[in-house]
Amino acid sequence: MTDLLAARAQMGTSLAFHIVFAVLGMGLPVLLLITEGLWLRTGNPVYLFLVKRWTKAFAILFAVGAVSGTILSFELGLLWPRFMQYAGGIIGLPFSAEGFAFFIEAIFLGLYLYGWDRLSPRAHWLTAIPIAISGTFSAIFVISANAWMNSPAGFRIIDGEVLDVDPIAAMFNSAWFQQSLHMVQAAYIATGLGVAGIYAWGILRGKNDAYHRAGLTIAIALAAIFAPLQLISGDISARWVAENQPAKLAALEGIFQTEAGAPLSIGGWPDVDARQTRFALQIPRGLSLLAFHDPNAVVQGLDAFPRADQPDPRIVHVAFQIMVGAGFAIIGLAAWYWIAAWRNRRGGNRDRFPAPWLLRALVLATPLGFVAIEAGWVVTEVGRQPWIIYGIMRTAEAVTPVPNQFIALGGFTIVYVLLAITCAILLVHLGRSPLPEIAPPPGPPTPSSGTNREPHHAVA
Amino acid sequence: MPWPDSTVTLEFALGAILLLGVLLYAVLGGADFGGGIWDLLARGPRADKQREVIAHAIGPIWEANHVWLIFVIVLVFTVFPPVYAALSIALDIPLSLALLGIVFRGAAFIFRTPARGFAFGGTVWDRVFAIASTVTPLFFGMAAGAVASGQIRVADGVVTSDLWRTWLAPFPILMGFLALTTCAYLAAVYLTLETTGDLQEDFRWRALGSGAVFALLAAAALPFARSDAPRIWQGLTTGVGLFIIPIGIALALLSGWAVHRRRYRLARAAAIAEVGFLLIGWAIAQYPYLVVPDLTFSNAASSPAMMRAALVVFGIGALFLIPSLWFLFRVFKADLPGAVDVEAKAP
Numbered sequence: 001m002t003d004l005l006a007a008r009a010q011m012g013t014s015l016a017f018h019i020v021f022a023v024l025g026m027g028l029p030v031l032l033l034i035t036e037g038l039w040l041r042t043g044n045p046v047y048l049f050l051v052k053r054w055t056k057a058f059a060i061l062f063a064v065g066a067v068s069g070t071i072l073s074f075e076l077g078l079l080w081p082r083f084m085q086y087a088g089g090i091i092g093l094p095f096s097a098e099g100f101a102f103f104i105e106a107i108f109l110g111l112y113l114y115g116w117d118r119l120s121p122r123a124h125w126l127t128a129i130p131i132a133i134s135g136t137f138s139a140i141f142v143i144s145a146n147a148w149m150n151s152p153a154g155f156r157i158i159d160g161e162v163l164d165v166d167p168i169a170a171m172f173n174s175a176w177f178q179q180s181l182h183m184v185q186a187a188y189i190a191t192g193l194g195v196a197g198i199y200a201w202g203i204l205r206g207k208n209d210a211y212h213r214a215g216l217t218i219a220i221a222l223a224a225i226f227a228p229l230q231l232i233s234g235d236i237s238a239r240w241v242a243e244n245q246p247a248k249l250a251a252l253e254g255i256f257q258t259e260a261g262a263p264l265s266i267g268g269w270p271d272v273d274a275r276q277t278r279f280a281l282q283i284p285r286g287l288s289l290l291a292f293h294d295p296n297a298v299v300q301g302l303d304a305f306p307r308a309d310q311p312d313p314r315i316v317h318v319a320f321q322i323m324v325g326a327g328f329a330i331i332g333l334a335a336w337y338w339i340a341a342w343r344n345r346r347g348g349n350r351d352r353f354p355a356p357w358l359l360r361a362l363v364l365a366t367p368l369g370f371v372a373i374e375a376g377w378v379v380t381e382v383g384r385q386p387w388i389i390y391g392i393m394r395t396a397e398a399v400t401p402v403p404n405q406f407i408a409l410g411g412f413t414i415v416y417v418l419l420a421i422t423c424a425i426l427l428v429h430l431g432r433s434p435l436p437e438i439a440p441p442p443g444p445p446t447p448s449s450g451t452n453r454e455p456h457h458a459v460a
Numbered sequence: 461m462p463w464p465d466s467t468v469t470l471e472f473a474l475g476a477i478l479l480l481g482v483l484l485y486a487v488l489g490g491a492d493f494g495g496g497i498w499d500l501l502a503r504g505p506r507a508d509k510q511r512e513v514i515a516h517a518i519g520p521i522w523e524a525n526h527v528w529l530i531f532v533i534v535l536v537f538t539v540f541p542p543v544y545a546a547l548s549i550a551l552d553i554p555l556s557l558a559l560l561g562i563v564f565r566g567a568a569f570i571f572r573t574p575a576r577g578f579a580f581g582g583t584v585w586d587r588v589f590a591i592a593s594t595v596t597p598l599f600f601g602m603a604a605g606a607v608a609s610g611q612i613r614v615a616d617g618v619v620t621s622d623l624w625r626t627w628l629a630p631f632p633i634l635m636g637f638l639a640l641t642t643c644a645y646l647a648a649v650y651l652t653l654e655t656t657g658d659l660q661e662d663f664r665w666r667a668l669g670s671g672a673v674f675a676l677l678a679a680a681a682l683p684f685a686r687s688d689a690p691r692i693w694q695g696l697t698t699g700v701g702l703f704i705i706p707i708g709i710a711l712a713l714l715s716g717w718a719v720h721r722r723r724y725r726l727a728r729a730a731a732i733a734e735v736g737f738l739l740i741g742w743a744i745a746q747y748p749y750l751v752v753p754d755l756t757f758s759n760a761a762s763s764p765a766m767m768r769a770a771l772v773v774f775g776i777g778a779l780f781l782i783p784s785l786w787f788l789f790r791v792f793k794a795d796l797p798g799a800v801d802v803e804a805k806a807p
């Protein structure tokens with residue numbers, strides 16, 4: 001295994017691992033904020049139980065997110081020192097801003113987790129707001145750095161030297177907005193579906209109580225609001241790619257030859273030897289229409305680029321099909337849910353909602369948002385190859401000169417496996433631990449009364 | 461205020477912020493590692509109680525304290541990108557090991573409580589937490605020692621030094637142990653304020669012991685600095701540098717004395733001042749080098765536009781950060797049990 005390959009594999013593994021926790025770090029605070037707010041308003045203890053349960057999970061997930069993010073901060077240098085030497089002075093600004101977002105997030109998380117008996121219920125609820133905001137902002141900032149890799153801006157190269165650096169223009173490059181939008185919505189969708197699936201499973205297994213129904217409803221609502229919007233934002237992303245990264249577009253669509261009025265291939269396998277995509281369902285002129293909003297637009301194929309500049313369509317095309325497929329499945333599920341909920345409101349029988357088939361579909365969809373996110377990132381990152389900075393620096397030029405990278409790859413892979421297994425065991429255990437008896441609603445306690453509080457350690 | 465547009469002022473201001481970040485990571489994050497060291501060394505009839513107090517003390521704040529490290533990293537690659545690149549290559553091995561320590565410390569701290577529900581899960585993660593907390597400052601200290609020693613060489617942007625010999629040498633190793641005892645000392649002093657009675661005495665003894673080891677190591681490091689880190693030695697023996705060692709000794713004596721007399725709040729203040737002063741002294745001795753002897757402020761800084769933008773971001777960020785941090789420490793650290801009526805509690 002070459003050092004370059006090992007470094008790429010390590011970077012990809014690390015990011016694929018981190019993104020799961022990062023997504024939950026953005027989505028869970030929103031769920032906590034809503035649910036704790038409902039508790040303050042209604043005094044219904046069911047909401048409090050949900051909040052307490054999610055808080056315990058969040059404590060674990062956040063810490064793993066923080067350590068895996070730290071690995072990434074080091075890896076940018078350990079694996080790609082030449083990239084960072086080049087890029088740090090141009091695109092450092094969003095990273096610096098991200099640092100402050102992390103501070104706010106970690107500080108208020110400390111207050112949120114350990115502050116139950118030191119803050120009034122309202123103040124406690126308020127501490128979730130900065131967590132939610134800074135979680136989302138940290139994603140937007142880091143995405144802006146990634147967008148710059150796709151769409152380098154804010155500097156000029158004269159005789160091989162970087163001049164006229166404009167950090168603001170670099171940060172607000174042409175890709176930052178649609179990538180950020182698409183990612184933030186993706187995080188809310190994935191968190192909502194993931195949490196909803198767990199409660200759907202509980203209900204299917206006969207725990208059809210107020211606790212499970214509330215958990216399901218709040219979570220699925222979050223996902224169902226953003227699912228249709230994701231289609232629009234995905235279309236914006238696709239059109240940006242069409243215009244700015246034609247090789248990535250060709251790879252993700254599996255187009256080898258340049259043609260006018262190009263068809264849209266759904267599914268299929270790009271046969272790189274025969275230079276065509278086989279077994280796909282083709283919609284005539286579909287791609288030209290979607291990507292350029294003109295049925296006769298010319299779409300460049302992979303063969304329009306030198307071999308050395310082509311991303312691998314086998315990975316990129318398949319990943320794109322997975323993301324879009326998951327996207328449509330999620331939208332269908334959201335529609336199903338809203339229609340069922342609406343019917344139920346108009347005189348349905350509460351105990352028959354949600355119907356078992358909807359619940360089963362929700363259970364199956366638990367990981368779907370995460371699958372779409374991983375696949376989408378593969379499209380973005382592998383589709384950018386062979387460039388680390390699009391059109392400017394090749395990944396091979398950026399890699400570290402330190403030999404034996406396979407050792408680090410092996411070591412960190414073991415770390416991720418260990419962390420993932422432990423996390424999974426602890427979360428399953430947490431999910432199985434018995435709930436407190438649902439007592440008569442005590443109402444939100446005043447700061448001085450001690451009802452309904454757990455002792456000190458939220459993670460105890 | 462006029463824009464600081466002279467490049468030198470910008471470099472200096474950002475260098476000062478960088479130093480402040482390192483300093484805060486040392487006195488805040490360092491003490492969290494120190495807590496893990498005392499968890500590893502917990503002994504005697506109150507060992508479990510000691511561990512409990514440590515966990516209680518660092519629980520709400522360690523994640524915030526950890527972000528100072530991220531702050532430092534980000535600042536380095538934004539403002540001094542060649543430094544980040546050179547250190548990532550030259551110190552690949554110790555930094556990777558420190559990173560593993562950070563990962564296992566953080567993960568184990570959060571895993572161990574829920575893992576107690578399992579046959580042996582809790583014990584395993586307890587151990588991992590303690591060991592990882594101990595090795596991390598050791599490797600960071602060695603990396604810092606290598607930076608100061610002048611053994612990391614960069615020619616035309618290419619690192620030419622050996623992957624092992626720069627940090628596996630007497631001076632960096634001593635620095636590693638110095639960092640380790642610094643963390644232990646800070647933690648022991650802070651913990652005297654989190655406890656009362658016998659437990660407080662336990663940490664008082666630990667503070668005195670680690671303080672003594674610290675003094676021995678520091679004394680041992682000086683002759684090595686002379687031969688193995690000549691640039692630092694020169695900085696410490698000429699000009700303003702001449703004041704560094706005497707003031708450092710005075711602060712160390714003050715904090716040791718205060719621990720001895722059970723004046724714990726004074727001890728904490730003096731210990732923080734001592735560590736801060738050590739780092740400032742190191743920076744003064746090393747100025748204007750960032751990585752001795754090839755990377756300096758002037759040949760490693762990014763463009764003035766980037767430095768100016770970074771200063772603005774730090775300014776805005778500080779507006780959010782300072783009140784939030786103040787609130788965090790006020791909620792959790794304002795009414796420490798050990799901070800009341802010090803002299804009266806002598807047994």
Ligand code: HDD
Nearest residue numbers: 179182183186189234235237238327369372373376377380
């Ligand atoms: C819940 C997750 C999710 C869902 C349902 C979708 N996506 Fe997506 N997609 C992502 C999650 C995601 C992502 C993981 O968040 C990516 C990776 C980089 C980015 O900005 O977002 C992404 C990237 C991404 C890109 C590449 C952008 C680039 O390289 O700059 C395109 C073209 C699309 N998406 C298009 C779509 C379309 C047409 C969808 C229709 C349903 C869709 N996505 C659903």
Ligand code: HEM
Nearest residue numbers: 008011012015016019142143145146377381382387388395
């Ligand atoms: C979290 C979601 C992300 C995932 C799953 C992801 C995935 C990947 C993968 C699979 C690769 C290897 C590509 C290849 O070599 O074929 C890669 C490379 C890389 N990614 Fe990402 N990425 C993500 C986000 C980011 C972000 C936000 C940044 C930067 C701020 C980034 C920076 C890089 C760098 C520097 C490389 C190495 C160079 C390269 O291969 O081009 N990634 N990523």
Ligand code: HEM
Nearest residue numbers: 021022025026062065066069070072073102106135139142
């Ligand atoms: C699409 C990609 C990414 C997203 C959406 C994202 C988002 C987040 C979020 C929301 C957190 C909060 C922690 C949590 O909830 O667990 C986090 C943590 C972190 N991330 Fe990422 N991140 C991404 C990629 C990266 C990359 C490429 C880096 C490295 C440069 C990075 C560095 C960090 C660090 C250092 C932390 C820990 C902060 C702390 O200590 O609290 N992240 N990230």
